Amino acid sequence: MRIALDAVGGDFFPESPVKGAIEAVTSNPDLTVILVGPKELVEAEITKNDYDGKQLVVQDAPEIIRMNEHAAKAVKSKPGSSICVGLGLHAKGYSDAFVSAGNTGALLAASAVILGRLKGVLRPTIAAYYPTVKGFRLLVDAGANLETKPEFLYQFGVMGAVYARSFFGVDNPKIGLLNIGEEPEKGTEVLKETFKLLSKRDDFVGNLEGRDILAAKADVFVADGLVGNLLLKFGESIASDLKPLVAHAMAKLKLDESQQHLVAKVLATTFQPFEYQRVGGVPFLGVNGVSLVGHGKSNPEAIKNMILHAAKMVEARINERIVAALSEE
Amino acid sequence: MRIALDAVGGDFFPESPVKGAIEAVTSNPDLTVILVGPKELVEAEITKNDYDGKQLVVQDAPEIIRMNEHAAKAVKSKPGSSICVGLGLHAKGYSDAFVSAGNTGALLAASAVILGRLKGVLRPTIAAYYPTVKGFRLLVDAGANLETKPEFLYQFGVMGAVYARSFFGVDNPKIGLLNIGEEPEKGTEVLKETFKLLSKRDDFVGNLEGRDILAAKADVFVADGLVGNLLLKFGESIASDLKPLVAHAMAKLKLDESQQHLVAKVLATTFQPFEYQRVGGVPFLGVNGVSLVGHGKSNPEAIKNMILHAAKMVEARINERIVAALSEE
Numbered sequence: 190m191r192i193a194l195d196a197v198g199g200d201f202f203p204e205s206p207v208k209g210a211i212e213a214v215t216s217n218p219d220l221t222v223i224l225v226g227p228k229e230l231v232e233a234e235i236t237k238n239d240y241d242g243k244q245l246v247v248q249d250a251p252e253i254i255r256m257n258e259h260a261a262k263a264v265k266s267k268p269g270s271s272i273c274v275g276l277g278l279h280a281k282g283y284s285d286a287f288v289s290a291g292n293t294g295a296l297l298a299a300s301a302v303i304l305g306r307l308k309g310v311l312r313p314t315i316a317a318y319y320p321t322v323k324g325f326r327l328l329v330d331a332g333a334n335l336e337t338k339p340e341f342l343y344q345f346g347v348m349g350a351v352y353a354r355s356f357f358g359v360d361n362p363k364i365g366l367l368n369i370g371e372e373p374e375k376g377t378e379v380l381k382e383t384f385k386l387l388s389k390r391d392d393f394v395g396n397l398e399g400r401d402i403l404a405a406k407a408d409v410f411v412a413d414g415l416v417g418n419l420l421l422k423f424g425e426s427i428a429s430d431l432k433p434l435v436a437h438a439m440a441k442l443k444l445d446e447s448q449q450h451l452v453a454k455v456l457a458t459t460f461q462p463f464e465y466q467r468v469g470g471v472p473f474l475g476v477n478g479v480s481l482v483g484h485g486k487s488n489p490e491a492i493k494n495m496i497l498h499a500a501k502m503v504e505a506r507i508n509e510r511i512v513a514a515l516s517e518e
Numbered sequence: 519m520r521i522a523l524d525a526v527g528g529d530f531f532p533e534s535p536v537k538g539a540i541e542a543v544t545s546n547p548d549l550t551v552i553l554v555g556p557k558e559l560v561e562a563e564i565t566k567n568d569y570d571g572k573q574l575v576v577q578d579a580p581e582i583i584r585m586n587e588h589a590a591k592a593v594k595s596k597p598g599s600s601i602c603v604g605l606g607l608h609a610k611g612y613s614d615a616f617v618s619a620g621n622t623g624a625l626l627a628a629s630a631v632i633l634g635r636l637k638g639v640l641r642p643t644i645a646a647y648y649p650t651v652k653g654f655r656l657l658v659d660a661g662a663n664l665e666t667k668p669e670f671l672y673q674f675g676v677m678g679a680v681y682a683r684s685f686f687g688v689d690n691p692k693i694g695l696l697n698i699g700e701e702p703e704k705g706t707e708v709l710k711e712t713f714k715l716l717s718k719r720d721d722f723v724g725n726l727e728g729r730d731i732l733a734a735k736a737d738v739f740v741a742d743g744l745v746g747n748l749l750l751k752f753g754e755s756i757a758s759d760l761k762p763l764v765a766h767a768m769a770k771l772k773l774d775e776s777q778q779h780l781v782a783k784v785l786a787t788t789f790q791p792f793e794y795q796r797v798g799g800v801p802f803l804g805v806n807g808v809s810l811v812g813h814g815k816s817n818p819e820a821i822k823n824m825i826l827h828a829a830k831m832v833e834a835r836i837n838e839r840i841v842a843a844l845s846e847e
Contacts, residue, residue: 322759336707368744369664369743369747377664377665398747399752400754403752403756404755412748418698418727419727419745420748423728430732430733434788435784435785448780452784455768455771455781458770459764
């Protein structure tokens, strides 16, 4: 198993990617990580970490796409970037996957162009992990496709279900369509048509509302990228924004220091399973390859888990199963 | 001040509306509430509550629009419903406002048709209260307008700002546009154009992301009705869905019974300021009148607060100020 890793992706390169790569290969003797980035920078960082094993390989890529660069322009103007070079390696078969904590837009654009689409896929999508009372569930699309057609949304659901079966330990993942009400005639024209398309499937549970997400009324929540992205970033903010509200309540109730400490510990434990470090990265589904993007703030643990996540996607043959699921129609 | 109230709206009629009306008039000697609904039913309920003062008036409306009826059809086929009769009273000047905990869609449709639009308003909107670290802030549109144009979204922002100035004690309310990123070029075509329109205003703080809502980066969050409705119902679900997750964490940490009780008390206190009973109802903005809709589960306290909320909107002359704000362009 060979996973290519963007060594200059995210806010903390080259430290986080290199440390994360070392942790990943240390945990799995059959794994090779190809670190893609400016050769000297990456090699110096490997040396700094005293790693001298053979499970890390460096692939030179002199250019860097920054976090806030315009995605399409950056991909076009920097063919020598870690993102373009890394995805090129993967497309040519030199690696089984490519993972990065870099510019999401650039990664999506480059993945679509360099890897291409899987047979039958209309639009690749970002599938995000969403915290619920049953643990993580899937939200597709999380921001890749803002203007959608019913056929796109339908495929997001199908691809998400294939992924959820392997990754959430659910035998028959349920697909739900996010809408303003449960009735089939609710929503925009696109949502009404999507409802009709999804209704042909046994795993479709119908329209779901905003209150059904945390309650995990489905395993795969389908939405356009605007809705998905807003919900995703909203969800990520709950844990931290709850803190001042809880602090205010504790002051009102005049809790002593040890009581406050207890409450803080309970809250930290509550949100711990949902820290992005545990997932590492989220997949682009529908591209002809395995490509994951991690949080810009990824620490070494997150990078390690993103690498292992990609390896698991390769082993699960997600793409073969997506093509099969879409050709069943 | 005369407020017309739907006596058969919501899940708990006639008990909740009648009790709420009695509480409202008891708290304010200058207030008259016109209870609109089937005469005998309403009068019997008033008698049951031993109310014999002169601040309650009953207006017969024999028909009832149920919570799950198709909005447009119900309004058309039931001119004798409490909703149509009550809004008709208001339109003819017999009351200063109309409030209901009934079918939101029917209320919106009937408000738009019977009251009409304010001068200059393209589309009436539902403005929802949204919980943030700074207390409630405004989210417009909360589900009335699914297919929007930039001009509609622009007006939602302007109307929301007028409302927020009176109701949130903010001198210069800030308007934010919900989007997938901060840059002006982000989002759908509609959002890009809306950004340009709003950019002419001093109170526009730009595009905001999902993580900026709870953090209250604006006082008025502008979105189309699909996004707004999903976020609204999602927000309403946080308090209850957090409970099993916190319970799980407490079990993991082996908290004793008194510790668990303490944590539960802190959480209840945290969410208390955001209970819908305190707001009572949310306004339709842009209609030529004052029309509020309450939660279907409204208890007497919520009904009372909705009535007082409507009275405050009348006193604040919200509509005059909306017309003035829109004509300034």
